[in-house]
Amino acid sequence: MLAVAHVLGLLLAAFAATYLLPAACALWFGDGMLRFYLLAAALSAGAGLLLAGLTEPFRRELKPRDGFLLITLAWLLLPAAAALPLRFALRTLSFSGAYFEAMSGLTTTGSTVLGGLDALPPSLNFWRHALHWFGGLGILVMALAVLPLLKVGGMQVYKAEATGAMKDERLAPRIAETAKSLWLVYALLTAAGIVALRLSGMSWFDAVCHAFSAVGLGGFSTHDRSIAWFDSPAVELVLVGLMVIAALNFARHLLAVRMLSFEPYRTDPESQAVLRLLGLSVLGIALLLHASGVYPEWPQALRHALFNVVSQATTSGLTTQDYQSWPAFAPWWLLFLSCVVCSSGSSGGGIKMFRTLLLARHAGREMKLLIHPAAVAPVRIGGRAVPEAVGHGVLAFIFIYFISVIGFTFALLLSGLGFEHAVALAVSSINNTAHGFGAPGAVHNLQSLTTPQIWLCTAAMLLGRLEIFSVVVLLRPAYWRK
Numbered sequence: 001m002l003a004v005a006h007v008l009g010l011l012l013a014a015f016a017a018t019y020l021l022p023a024a025c026a027l028w029f030g031d032g033m034l035r036f037y038l039l040a041a042a043l044s045a046g047a048g049l050l051l052a053g054l055t056e057p058f059r060r061e062l063k064p065r066d067g068f069l070l071i072t073l074a075w076l077l078l079p080a081a082a083a084l085p086l087r088f089a090l091r092t093l094s095f096s097g098a099y100f101e102a103m104s105g106l107t108t109t110g111s112t113v114l115g116g117l118d119a120l121p122p123s124l125n126f127w128r129h130a131l132h133w134f135g136g137l138g139i140l141v142m143a144l145a146v147l148p149l150l151k152v153g154g155m156q157v158y159k160a161e162a163t164g165a166m167k168d169e170r171l172a173p174r175i176a177e178t179a180k181s182l183w184l185v186y187a188l189l190t191a192a193g194i195v196a197l198r199l200s201g202m203s204w205f206d207a208v209c210h211a212f213s214a215v216g217l218g219g220f221s222t223h224d225r226s227i228a229w230f231d232s233p234a235v236e237l238v239l240v241g242l243m244v245i246a247a248l249n250f251a252r253h254l255l256a257v258r259m260l261s262f263e264p265y266r267t268d269p270e271s272q273a274v275l276r277l278l279g280l281s282v283l284g285i286a287l288l289l290h291a292s293g294v295y296p297e298w299p300q301a302l303r304h305a306l307f308n309v310v311s312q313a314t315t316s317g318l319t320t321q322d323y324q325s326w327p328a329f330a331p332w333w334l335l336f337l338s339c340v341v342c343s344s345g346s347s348g349g350g351i352k353m354f355r356t357l358l359l360a361r362h363a364g365r366e367m368k369l370l371i372h373p374a375a376v377a378p379v380r381i382g383g384r385a386v387p388e389a390v391g392h393g394v395l396a397f398i399f400i401y402f403i404s405v406i407g408f409t410f411a412l413l414l415s416g417l418g419f420e421h422a423v424a425l426a427v428s429s430i431n432n433t434a435h436g437f438g439a440p441g442a443v444h445n446l447q448s449l450t451t452p453q454i455w456l457c458t459a460a461m462l463l464g465r466l467e468i469f470s471v472v473v474l475l476r477p478a479y480w481r482k
Helices: 002-029 034-054 066-082 084-089 095-106 122-145 154-161 175-199 204-215 233-247 250-259 269-291 298-313 329-340 353-371 388-414 419-430 451-465 469-475
Strands: none
Touching (some): 002 066, 002 122, 066 095, 066 122, 066 451, 175 250, 269 329, 388 469, 419 451
C-alpha cells in the first residue's frame, strides 16, 4: 500500500506539469486565470512530493496486483487536482460540481454541469478540453499495462484478435516503447485534426479544443450549443472522421502506419464490425428521420444522422441537434450503440466491439452444441481461436457491466429521477458518453442534477472508465490478503 502511495505521489507531482498548458493559454488571452493555474500546480506538486517523500522508505518494484490499486487511486486523485482551477475560478461552483467536471474530462465522458460555456475564460475552456486529451493518453496506458492482467482488454485482447501475418507480431519489444509509439500516433492524429478543423472554418482556439475532444472521444465544447454553434457541414465531416478513427484500436493505426497499408483494418474483424454497424445505423436513422418528416430534405436528414449517430456511438457526445426530439427509436438506438461500437484499445467506452463479437460467438457455439453435443467448437474471431481464459473473463465482465448499470439505475430512481432519465444517465455515465433524456439530456447539461445524483454519475464514470473489474477486484477480501 505504501509503495503504491509513493508512486501515486510522484504521479501527482508530475501531473502538476500539465498546468503549464492552460497557464500559457491564460497568458496568451490575458484572461486573469494565470494565478489559479500556478496555485493549482504548486498545491499538486507540493502534495505529490510530500507524499512521495514520506513513503520513500517503502519504495519497491510494484507487483502486477499493485496496478489495480494504483490505477484506481490515480483516477480518484487526479480529478481532484484537475478540479482546483475550476473551483478557484468559479466561486459558485461546488466542489461536487468541480470534481464531476474534472472526472468527466479525464474519463472522456463529456457531460457537464457548467452553463454559459461561451462566456467562460478561454484558458478554463482550454483546460476542460485538455483533460479529454490527457485522459485519452491515460486510457491507452491503462489498456497496455493494466487491463491485460484482467484478461478482458488491452494487449490480451489484441493478441486474441490478431489474425494472419500479424498474429505473432509484437508492436514493440517493450510496453514502454509501444506506449510511446501509440502516443505518437495519438499526437499526430490530434495535430492533423487541428489543422483540418482550422481549414474547415474554426478559429485556432476552437480547432485545438474540439480536436482534443474528438480524438479523446469526449463531449466537451466551447459553446453551449456544442457543434450546432458552427452550423458547418465541413466541420462536422472532419469531426466525424476524427471520431471514427479514435474509436478504432490504436494498435491498428500503428500497424497501418508502419505498413503504409489499410491491410490491418481489412483483416481486423473488430474494425470491420464497427464500420459496418456505424454505416447501417447512419443510413437507418437517416431514413427514419426523413420518413417521419423530421427533416423533409434527404441531404439534411443524412447530415444530422451521420454526425449524431457517429458521435453518440463512439461515446464522444458532441451534438448538432437535440436528438431527444427525434422519434423515440433514434435516441434509444444511439444509447445502445454507445455500449458496443468502440474498439478495444481505443479511447472510447462501453462494452467494446470485441467483447460483443465474442459474446455473439459464444451464443452461436452453445446453440451448435445443443444440436451436436459431441462437436468440438472453439470460439473463433477472424478465423483464430480465442483462448478460453479470455472468453471467461469477457463473459464475467459483461455480467458485472449489466449488474452495475442496473444498480446505478435503481440508485438514480431512488434519488428522484424518472425512469428514462435514470436509465439514460446510468448507461451513458458507465459508457463514458454525454447522453440523456429530458432536462439532463442531449444538448442540455446536467445542472439540474442534485448533489447525490452528481456523485452517483461520477462513480459510474470512474467505474466504466476503469473497465469495472479494476475497481471491483479491490472490493474482494482476497485482494488484501498477503
